[in-house]
Amino acid sequence: MPLFQQKNIANNIKVGVWHITENQEGLINKAAGLNINLSEIPQTKSDNRIKQWIATRLLLNHFFNDVEIIYDKLGKPSLSNNWNISISHSGDYVAIIINSTKYCGIDIEKVTTKVERIKHKFLNNDDLKNITSHEHLTLYWGAKEALYKYYGKKEVLFIENLFIKGFSEQENSFSGVINMPDFKTEIKMEWEKIDDYLLVYTL
Numbered sequence: 001m002p003l004f005q006q007k008n009i010a011n012n013i014k015v016g017v018w019h020i021t022e023n024q025e026g027l028i029n030k031a032a033g034l035n036i037n038l039s040e041i042p043q044t045k046s047d048n049r050i051k052q053w054i055a056t057r058l059l060l061n062h063f064f065n066d067v068e069i070i071y072d073k074l075g076k077p078s079l080s081n082n083w084n085i086s087i088s089h090s091g092d093y094v095a096i097i098i099n100s101t102k103y104c105g106i107d108i109e110k111v112t113t114k115v116e117r118i119k120h121k122f123l124n125n126d127d128l129k130n131i132t133s134h135e136h137l138t139l140y141w142g143a144k145e146a147l148y149k150y151y152g153k154k155e156v157l158f159i160e161n162l163f164i165k166g167f168s169e170q171e172n173s174f175s176g177v178i179n180m181p182d183f184k185t186e187i188k189m190e191w192e193k194i195d196d197y198l199l200v201y202t203l
Helices: 024-033 047-061 114-122 125-130 134-151
Strands: 003-010 013-019 069-071 077-079 084-090 093-099 106-110 162-165 173-180 183-194 197-202
Touching (some): 013 047, 047 084, 047 093, 077 084, 093 197, 106 134, 114 134, 125 134, 125 162, 134 162, 134 183
Antiparallel strands (some): 084 093, 106 197
16 A cells, blocks of 8 residues: 555645555656656665655655755755655655645654653653653654754754643644744644554644
């Protein structure tokens, strides 16, 4: 099952998720058939990394033809048609969000116990009051990753500069706050569960 989900959230916001079930050769053949530029495939021995890279371009092709992903000096991606893009991958899933009017951020994470080991690095006391499961813990991590990508610069302390407001397990929307010396904003965010993964993105 390649394209898992495609959502037009608004005229200016689109989200896509790709479930990688193909092998590397199958993905390359699909990309070649769509004239997707494969000249910059990562030089790595990681089969999974290569598949994620190709799947990202295939996913983008569902929204735009002949559009390239461009990276700035800090590694923040954008598109050659001047849309903003954020990219995430975890295991066999790749997710992107594109926005024509403002920055965006997305993250997909598999729910595991591993994030428990680093919770002290990204959760403040207010966050901890809302955490009652590994699913919540993973969601907060993903939400702060998405906010970090939205901001797009380095030297962000997740525990001091990124905040979650209004989270409830009964609602799929909440607010994210970025509080940096040069940039402050509150952003509406949404989340959903996909199999054993959590997807979270800015609006």
